[in-house]
Amino acid sequence: MKKTICKYCKRLFSPDKTHPNQQCCGSKSCLQTDNNARQRRFYRKKCKEDSDWKKKMSQRKKKERLRRSSSSSLDNTSATPISASEYEPLILGVLSTLTGYRNSDDLFKIRQRCIEKGKKCLNAPEALCLNNNALSVKINEKKSNAINNFPNAGLSGT
Secondary structure: HHHHOOOOOOOOEEOOOOOOOOOOOOOOHHHHHHHHHHHHHHHHHHHHHHHHHHHHHHHHHHHHHHHHHOOOOOOOOOOOOOOOHHHHHHHHHHHHHHOOOOOOHHHHHHHHHHHHHHHHHHHHOHHHHOOOOOHHHHHHHHHHHHHHHOOOOOOOOO
């Protein structure tokens, strides 16, 4: 089979036997470049032939840009606070997602074990709870209280 030079990267390649006039090798970047060039050629040709089509396309693109800019994203939306009545279903949903259990009895047992472990963690030494910011804040508060209650704590030069 005859070798051809790629139109974009200038490397030698063997064209597909069903497309002997192929001008682009199969690399991802060359295929993307070729696709972009083909779309530009089509757009230019179509705009020359049909001015109404050009207006429709510009309106369509403008509408798409507006849709993308106004679409709700995590940055644009404010988080709605969870009401007290939603905590139980939320926790059960999270537990169900994490464990794969769907039975409410199993989920309530797991929830109870999680509550017990959480209580133990809150009363545990700081080495067990360092990964959680809220818990480390509580531990730091305990430390500062202990320092403040200690005589002459934090006083230098007196």
